[in-house]
Amino acid sequence: MALKIYNTLTRKKEPFETLEPGKVRMYVCGPTVYNKAHVGHAMSALVFDIIRRYLEYRGYQVKHAMNYTDVDDKIILRASQLGMDPFALAETYIQEYRKNLEDLNVLPATINPRATQEIDQIIAIIQGLIEKGYAYPAPNGDVYFRVTRDEDYGRLSGRKLDEMQAGARIEVGEQKEHPMDFALWKAAKPGEPAWDSPWGKGRPGWHIECSAMNLHHLGEQIDIHGGGNDLIFPHHENEIAQSESYTGKPFARYWVHNGMLQFGGEKMSKSLGNLVTIEEFLARHDADVLRLMVLNSGYRAPLTFNDDVIEQTERALERLKSALRPALPGAAGISAEAVKALEEQARAARAGFEEAMDDDFNTAGALSHLFELVRAINSARTEGATDEQLRVGQDVLRELAGVLGLRLRMEEEKPQEAAPFIDLLIEVRTELRKQKLWALSDLIRDRLTALGVTLEDTREGTTWRYQK
Ligand SMILES: Nc1ncnc2c1ncn2[C@@H]1O[C@H](COP(=O)(O)OP(=O)(O)OP(=O)(O)O)[C@@H](O)[C@H]1O
Numbered sequence: 001m002a003l004k005i006y007n008t009l010t011r012k013k014e015p016f017e018t019l020e021p022g023k024v025r026m027y028v029c030g031p032t033v034y035n036k037a038h039v040g041h042a043m044s045a046l047v048f049d050i051i052r053r054y055l056e057y058r059g060y061q062v063k064h065a066m067n068y069t070d071v072d073d074k075i076i077l078r079a080s081q082l083g084m085d086p087f088a089l090a091e092t093y094i095q096e097y098r099k100n101l102e103d104l105n106v107l108p109a110t111i112n113p114r115a116t117q118e119i120d121q122i123i124a125i126i127q128g129l130i131e132k133g134y135a136y137p138a139p140n141g142d143v144y145f146r147v148t149r150d151e152d153y154g155r156l157s158g159r160k161l162d163e164m165q166a167g168a169r170i171e172v173g174e175q176k177e178h179p180m181d182f183a184l185w186k187a188a189k190p191g192e193p194a195w196d197s198p199w200g201k202g203r204p205g206w207h208i209e210c211s212a213m214n215l216h217h218l219g220e221q222i223d224i225h226g227g228g229n230d231l232i233f234p235h236h237e238n239e240i241a242q243s244e245s246y247t248g249k250p251f252a253r254y255w256v257h258n259g260m261l262q263f264g265g266e267k268m269s270k271s272l273g274n275l276v277t278i279e280e281f282l283a284r285h286d287a288d289v290l291r292l293m294v295l296n297s298g299y300r301a302p303l304t305f306n307d308d309v310i311e312q313t314e315r316a317l318e319r320l321k322s323a324l325r326p327a328l329p330g331a332a333g334i335s336a337e338a339v340k341a342l343e344e345q346a347r348a349a350r351a352g353f354e355e356a357m358d359d360d361f362n363t364a365g366a367l368s369h370l371f372e373l374v375r376a377i378n379s380a381r382t383e384g385a386t387d388e389q390l391r392v393g394q395d396v397l398r399e400l401a402g403v404l405g406l407r408l409r410m411e412e413e414k415p416q417e418a419a420p421f422i423d424l425l426i427e428v429r430t431e432l433r434k435q436k437l438w439a440l441s442d443l444i445r446d447r448l449t450a451l452g453v454t455l456e457d458t459r460e461g462t463t464w465r466y467q468k
């Protein structure tokens with residue numbers, strides 16, 4: 001069966017055909033870097049990581065671009081609140097996000113273009129759009145895209161210009177011909193970062209950055225354009241308008257959008273402040289937990305994030321991992337037919353996995369086949385299969401879980417149940433130290449060290465960790 005992908009542009013699942021055989025050009029809108037990233041951003045990154053990994057499993061060579069929007073109103077505002085240079089602020093959060101993605105086992109994109117490194121390209125495109133009548137400079141130094149010149153405007157989001165016009169108004173200070181016209185270039189305000197341009201000092205609008213980065217790094221036409229479904233309008237609608245008006249060619253073949261991660265009944269967002277940062281999440285849970293949540297829910301659906309879901313997912317992860325445990329002590333082995341049967345179950349799991357993933361990346365379906373394989377492996381173990389016999393199933397399970405980006409790390413063997421007792425010993429030791437009973441307090445520390453637990457005394461108190 002061939003891969004099918006749901007295309008937001010046509011609102012249909014379509015057979016996946018690339019512009020160039022065997023190669024995929026995929027662009028995904030990355031974050032505006034003005035603050036720590038939250039698990040909603042992680043969801044988007046995970047979805048496109050899973051898509052990329054599956055395309056690679058299917059034999060495609062994927063050129064994956066994910067951008068950083070490193071100049072923007074929000075960055076400038078936050079930098080001025082913190083009394084920081086906006087470029088330094090953006091750089092800090094780019095480095096943090098990189099680290100977040102690595103911790104989440106997201107493969108690094110082939111390229112990470114940044115808006116501020118594309119200014120020449122952006123100016124060239126705006127000039128081209130002005131020459132063709134698709135854009136116009138305003139007296140104040142802004143440049144706007146002329147939506148009435150673009151007959152297709154609204155195609156992606158399914159909106160009509162006259163309907164949009166009804167709700168729109170021109171803000172004070174804007175010099176637009178039409179309320180839906182949008183800024184390609186913004187004249188600089190005092191104290192803001194600015195670049196020279198034919199229209200005076202200014203900076204690019206958000207939408208044109210992505211058009212320029214696509215054109216520069218992936219070319220006039222791409223296979224997949226991704227991002228969250230909150231970006232369909234206006235961001236992606238405007239990207240299409242700019243790119244296609246400039247090149248005269250269809251821009252992206254498949255528009256792929258992830259659903260929103262919901263927290264407390266609303267989209268998790270920096271602007272609303274209802275967030276859990278990636279860092280906070282990973283301090284308490286394995287990266288596989290978040291990935292498994294995304295896989296379970298399906299990429300286009302909204303994903304409910306709360307303690308119950310996290311707990312259920314933790315349990316599901318444990319179940320997956322249970323299949324990777326070694327044989328029982330003294331296992332006598334199972335019959336050749338039973339090994340064959342396990343092999344057959346592994347083959348069936350792979351076929352089911354592929355069929356589900358080929359159907360618009362139905363990850364929940366794919367997982368259900370992995371869980372069937374888990375059951376088969378675990379019953380083979382109970383029947384006395386040896387490590388070598390179990391491997392027939394385990395290797396396939398590990399490989400397919402890996403295609404989804406799950407690490408299934410087994411070092412969880414560390415007894416979590418020990419934590420309260422270690423805390424208790426530390427409390428006792430602190431008391432002993434207060435009473436200057438150094439020999440006893442050192443004895444506790446040394447014995448814990450011998451058990452693989454390192455203590456660290458700081459001014460704020462004693463902390464502990466398992467030795468690596
Ligand atoms: N809650 C969420 N769930 C899933 N994807 C999200 C969520 N919030 C943002 N994204 C996606 O993450 C990527 C980077 O987003 P961007 O920095 O533009 O975030 P944003 O929408 O401005 O965030 P916020 O709303 O938190 O300010 C985009 O593809 C966006 O659609």
Ligand SMILES: [Zn+2]
Binds near residue numbers: 028030
């Ligand atoms: Zn974008």
